[in-house]
Structure formats: structure tokens, C-alpha cells
Amino acid sequence: MDSKPPPVPPGYTPPVPSQTTTTPHPERRPTPPTFSSPSSTTFSPQRPYQDQILLSSSRTPSSLPGEGLQTGSPLTQFSTPPGPPVFSSPLRPAAVPFRTSPVSPQPVAFSGGSSLPTSSSPHYSNGSHELPLHHPASVDESTFESPYVLFSAHKVLKRRKQANVSSLGFGALVSPGREVAPGPEVVQREPHRCQNCGAYANLYCEILIGSGQWQCVICKKLNSSDGEYIVPSKEDLLHIAELSSSAIDYVQAGDRRPGLIPVSDSRMLGPIFLVIDECLDEAHLQHLQGSLHAFVDSLPPTTRIGIISYGRTVSVYDFSEGSMVSADVLPGSKSPTQDSIKALIYGAGIYLSPIHASLPVAHTIFSALRPYKLSLPEASRDRCLGTAVEVALAIIQGPSIEMSRGIIKRSGGSCRILVCAGGPNTYGPGSVPHSFNHPNYAYMEKTAMKWMEHLGHEAHRHDTVVDILCAGTCPVRVPILQPLAKSSGGVLILHDDFGEAFGVNLQRASTRAAGSHGLFEIRCSDDILVTQVIGPGEEAPADSHETFKNDASCCIQMHSVEETQSFAISMETKSDIKNDFVYFQFAVRYSNAYRADISRAITVRLPTVDSVSSYLGSVQDDVAAVLTGKRTLLHAKTSSDAVDMRLTVDERVKDIALKFGSQMPKSKVYRFPKELSSLPEYLFHLRRGPLLGNIVGHEDERSVLRNLFLNASFDLSLRMAAPRCLMHREGGTFEELPAYDLAMQSNAAVVLDHGTDIFIWLGAELAAQEGKSAAALAACRTLAEELSEHRFPAPRILAFKEGSSQARYFVSRLIPAHKDPTYEQEARFPQLRTLTLDQRARLKSSFIHFDDYSFCEWMRSLKLVPPEPS
DSSP, X not given: OOSOOOOOOTTOOOOOOOOOOOOOOOOOOOOOOEEEOSSOOOOOOOSOGGGSOBOOOTTOOOSSTTSSOOOOOOXXXXXXXXXXXXXXXXXXXXXXXXXXXXXXXXXXXXXXXXXXXXTOOOOOOOSSSOOOOOOOTTOXXXXXXXXXXXXXBSSEESSHHHHTOTTTOEEEEEOTTOOOXXXXXXXOSOOOBOTTTOOBOOXXXXXXXXXXXXXXXXXXXXXXXXXXXXXXXXXXXXXXXXXXXXXXXXXXXXXXXXXXXXXXXXXXXXXXXXXXXXXXXXXXXXXHHXXXXXXXXXXXXXXXXXXXXXXXXXXXXXXXXXXSOEEXXXXXXXXXXXXXXXXXXXXXXXXXXXXXXXXXXXXXXHHHOOOOOSXXXXXXXXXXXXXHHHHHHHHHHGGGGGXXXXXXXXXXXXXXXXXXXXXXXXXXXXXXXXXXXXXXXXXXXXXXHHHHHHHHHHHHHTTEEEEEEEESSSOOOHHHHHHHHHHHTOOEEEEXXXXXXXXXXXXXXXXXXXXXXXXXXXXXXXXXXXXXXXXXXXXXXXXXXXXXXXXXXEEEEESOBOTTBOEEEEEEESSOOOSSEEEEEEEEEEEOTTSOEEEEEXXXXXXXXXXXXXXXXXXXXXXXXXXXXXXXXXXXXXXXXXXXXXXXXXXXXXXXXXXXXXXXXXXXXXXXXXXXXXXXXXXXHHHHSTTXXXXXXXXXXXXXXXXXXXXXXXXXXXXXXXOEEEEEOGGGOEEEEOSBGGGOOTTOEEEEEOSSXXXXXXXXXXXXXXXXXXXXXXXXXXXXXXXXXXXXXXXXXXXXXXXXXXXXXXXXXXXXXXXXXXXXXXXXXXGGGGSOHHHHHHHHHTOXXXXXXXXXXXXXXXXXXXXXXX
């Protein structure tokens, strides 16, 4: 590294090993759209394939590895080793400025701005029967951005054969429940919808202002506006919200507060039930008690809360006894009977109470919890988690289960059951034996998973979300618990302990915005076919949504509607496109926290082009990488699958170069297209990181990460796939650098954000200076908190010094670029040029040799020339 870089001749091509044959991905015929979720089942088609989403079995092979595949049940064998110590300081807001190196990759942020400007002036028709094309004049189609929709490219290729190269693919990430400020335009009336296909009127529609008719952009049919679009001049149409903005919320007042639409505040909390594992050892219980005390202190005063603990029995705590701790106890060996539930509901006890009236009692209950007293190992203790959730669900439903519909209305939004689990469900309904060696374990596991999935669907039917927050070192049998969280619309998260990260996630799980009865519809121009949908939902039953004469939409029933979610939508073109534009409309209908019915319609138009270069220039590398990652992760159900998917990533990168790159003169080596210079590095991080690589040692951990990734928003998905590296500088600023091991400089502090984990690394030279290291550590900690302030799940934040055993967490996530020639290091990591010869020599000597490829070595192993750094 400290040697002078040799001169590099123009067109330099590094030596490569012998050529291997690459089989390009076969071109596929248009197929029915497939909706994929971590727990998929097979549905028989009820309508023509254009009108529905087919859910294929998880065992069905795909014509292209990593695409069109369903996920199955995660594997067993989970055991988490004790992690390094976690910071215990409270979270605090921060605003740390940081600068970026001018040649370092710049991740594209998920836009938090408003939708298209409402002041744009469309060219509407003058009332004649001719319908000239119009759109807001100020819209730059090539750089369209929406806070709800991110496309893998801002342009669409007209030629079908070029557009449908499956290795690159085309698609969108849609976050229909995302909250932005300022939010979308709000209209308190029914939307105008096409009577032929069901699409919503939007800013791209052509208007006959004389008759008020509008032409649908999806099916091109004329529709009446009931006179609303009859105006004196086209300028008057600008005052109609849906004709001037790309995102519209149509709001109908709920039955709870007729006439009151508090749209700006959708974070009102429904009832929350804490379901607490009482089989914990003393150290774990103390951490849990601290997190629970902080949790109830953070709740709004009007939030209703209930508390249940479970072991071999279920204890339902009563808030009617003032400061005393009192509980009704039910057996955990079987589901609660109707009589026992009636006795609870109609008895004198209060099991759901506003926090302002019951805060002292809640604190007393938490303080009264005692550690497990028997001498059984953690995995052998009886835990009736399933029964406890059943009891909580019955109490949340309340007397309404005995009365006719509509008499009793629950206040607030979706209810939440927050399960604090330290071990597996080994007693009662939905349980599995303590030992994997039980002769009937496989059958009992399958039965337990079905029971848990059914319980999750019951919770969803009653607008209740079940989040399962696990912690400790005991295996929790993720395959059994995951269906309960998934089918109810909740999440399952693993923690090292019940400390800070657990407590933060407990708070964020309770407050993240949620809606119920969500229905997500996707409509596209006739030229576009939706081939696959990945996300938090399932195929909507035919009777769950309104149907139109020629409705070709993909309709998905959402388990819950939250801003932390996104859907990954893969698309193809059916044939060569003749039009200059293609249209996409994404609509979500749901009930918010105030029981108001929301219909959000988002409409996007993209230009079509003949030029491949123009198309490649519009590709968003980070969005394309996330979409590719989600398609690939669907097929990585086991460790052997993960190995296969790493090879699939290799084949994708080679095929992209073959289809869109250029062959080097007198060589079989291909140059990767310069327009996609960042994409291979994102995919290299994906293949070697915790999602596909061998950094995470347990299948259950990978299963949990995989489920989070498949449903996560763009921001979190990108960070889980490719880490972000920030080096601390004098004055508290940070410089963004490539995530290479060249950042491990002994006089520096580095923050590495990897989505569910944030690592702070202190160089040995800096750590030896007590004052400087304390200031750098504080600045890094503040930055880490700022980066993850609104993230769910909240990441664990780990700090360690150079050379410590925990530093492997950090090193394993960095690309080993120290193996590359000096000139390549400087080209891809220009910060090296600021180091003295002595510093570079010390940095070079600090690395330990291992066999992992660097990024450049990996590209050359694929017979590709590494792309120039962006």
C-alpha cells in the first residue's frame, strides 16, 4: 500500500483465469402475478390470470433462480451467544453534521418530501371532443420521485426483449402507509373512479371541461364526473386536488367521531396488552423489569393497558385493587373456556385500564415479578405462550363477543399484544416438546405452526396485531412463533437481552402508525404485467373488494397498514410499447386509528424510450439492488439455499454485463455498464452480509432477518443489504466512505450502519488517548442514535476497540479491499491519499490474511472488469 502506484496503460485489463461458460437467463413468457410472503399457501384461480394474483406453493420451482419463488417455514435450532455490552445511556435527539468525500458513493435517500407540486399547470382540453395529451408542464419525468413509490428505473424500454432482461428486472418499491410531511392532498368525499377498470381520476387524465368527462389513463375509457369537472376554463381544474397532485387521500368520517377527521394525527394508540414470560432467570428479569417500567412511563395517559404473565399458568392482572397486586389465574394446558372468559369479562375485575389511572399499579406489578425458582434449564421450562395470547385476545374483544355487531365500539386504532418472550412455547395449545429428540417432534411442530397461524388470523380478524419480542440465550423456536406474528400483521424480533434495544423496540412497537382492513390495489397500463408482489399481505378474496367490469388490478389484503412496510413489485412488458408513456396507479384502502376510512391513490407516469443507454442512465442502482435482494431472499430458506442464492447473484451480475455491457477487445472479458457502476457493489455486500452470507451463524437468526427484510421499507432494506460507513473527523463531523476495511485506521473512529445493527469501532491509537476517544465515542453514539431515531426495529448499537474479540462483528461486514493493488485502493477509497507513508504502512501491517474476495477480485472471478467508481 505504501509503494508508488505503477503506471496504468489506457484500456488496462487485469489478467483473468480461464473462461467459463455462462448460460444467460432464459426469456420468460408473461405469467400470472405471484404474491409472495414468508408464509404462503396455494390458491386455486377463480378468475382469468390477468385479474388475480396466483399464490404458488413454496415447493414450485421457478424458471429463473431467485424469482417467482415462495418462502417456506424457517428452520429450527436457534441459539444466540451473549453479545457484547450494549450502551445503557438513554436515547436523545441529535443533529450531527457530516460531510461526504466527493468521490464516495452517495446512497439515494428515500424521499420524504411532498408529492408533485400542486401549482403545476396542466394543459387541459378546451371542451372539444378532441382529447390532447396533457400533464403538469413542470414535471421532469426522468427524475420523478414520490415519497410512496420508488421505481428501479425512471424510464421504460419500448422493446419487450430488451425490457424483460430478468437479471436486471424492472419494478417498484411501494410504501402505501408511509407518513410524510407535508402529507398528500386530502379530500373529504368519494373518489371518482373509472366504471370500467376501477382506476382513480388523477392529474394525468384528459378532461372534457364542457361535459366534465374524464378519460381513464389505464383503460382509456370515458367516465362521468357527475358535473364536478365542468368548469369555465382549464385553469379552474387546478383547484381540484386529484387533478393537480400525484397522491390523494379520500377520507370518509368514521363512526367514532362523525364529522371529525384528525388526519394529521394517526398515532392514537389502541389498547395494549403486555404478555410477559415469567420463566426468566434473575439477570434477565431485572433487565426486563427496567424496560417495562420505562415503557409504561412513555405511554400517553389515555392509552388502555393490560398485563398478563405466563408460565405453566396464565395470570391476568387486575387493576381494580388500587395499589395491591391481584391476578386471576387460568390453566395454561388448554384454551380458555367460554365460562372462564365470561367470568373475567363480567366479573368485578378491571383488566384493561387507562394508564393515567393505573400507572402505580403497573409499576407494582412489574416490581412484584420474581425469577424462576426451579432448577430446570431454560429450554425445559413450561411456557403456555399460546394460551396467554388467547386470553389477551378474548379480553380485548370484551363483551362485544356476546353482543350483536355494532353495539360496542372500541376506541382507538388497532389493538396490540406485545409478547415479551425468553423461551419457546412448550406447554398447552400450539406448543412443541422441550426436546428436539422427541419421537413425534416433526409432526407436533407442524401442528403447532398451523395452530399459531390460525391464532394470528383470529387476531387479525379482530384488528389486533401480535408483536413477539424475544431476548436472552434460550432457543425460542422461531418457526413456531413466526406464523403468529406474521399472520396478525406483527413482527418477531430477536435481542441479545432485555436491555436498552429491547426497551426501545417495545416503545416503538406500541406507537408505530397502524391501520386495519387494508386493501392494496395495483393497476398499470395494458403494456405492463405485474409478475410478482413481495410484502406484508396475502391475496385478497374476491368478495373483499369492489369489482368493475374489466378490473385487471392485482389486489392484496394487508395484515396491517404501517409506514415501516413496503411492497416489492416486479413487472414485465407484455409486448413492444408504442406509446410515449406508461401509467402506474397504486391505491390502498384502510381504516385509520379514528375509524375513518381512507382511500389513498398514488399515480405515476414514466416515459418510454428506445435507447438502452438512456434507460440504463435512469436506473436507480440502490432501488434495483433492494428489489433484486428481495426476489433472491425469497429462495434462501436454508443455509444451503443461501449458498445457491449467492451463486444466483453471481449469475445475475454476469448476465447484466452480457446483456447491457460491452466486450473487451480481443478478450472474453466483459465490461460492466458504466451507468450501473454502484449496483454490483450493493449486490456484493448482499451476498456476503448476514442475509445471504455466513456472518450470522444460526438459521433462526437469518430467518428473522429475512422476514424483516422482505417486508421492510426501502431505507431499512437498503441498509440491511449494504452497510453505510461514516468516519469521525475533528470537530464532530463525519465523512462518508465506502464500507471497505481500509477505514480501519488506528487513529480514527468509525460508525457502520447495517440496518438492524450499528457498530462503533475505535482505533487502538485513538483509544489510548482518553480525552479524544471519549469525545469521539460520544459523537459516534449520538450519530448512531440520530441515524436510527425512527427505525423499527431499533438496531442494537455496539461499540468496541480495535483488536478486541467483538471487533469481528465490524470487520466481517467490510469489504477486504486491502488485498487490491494500490492504484485501485486509491481510486475506490480516495481518503487513503490523505494518510502519510507511515500511517499507510501501519494500516497495511494491521490486516490479517483470509480468503474472502475483495470486490475487484470477485468481479474478475466473474470474467468482468470492475466498474469505475461513481
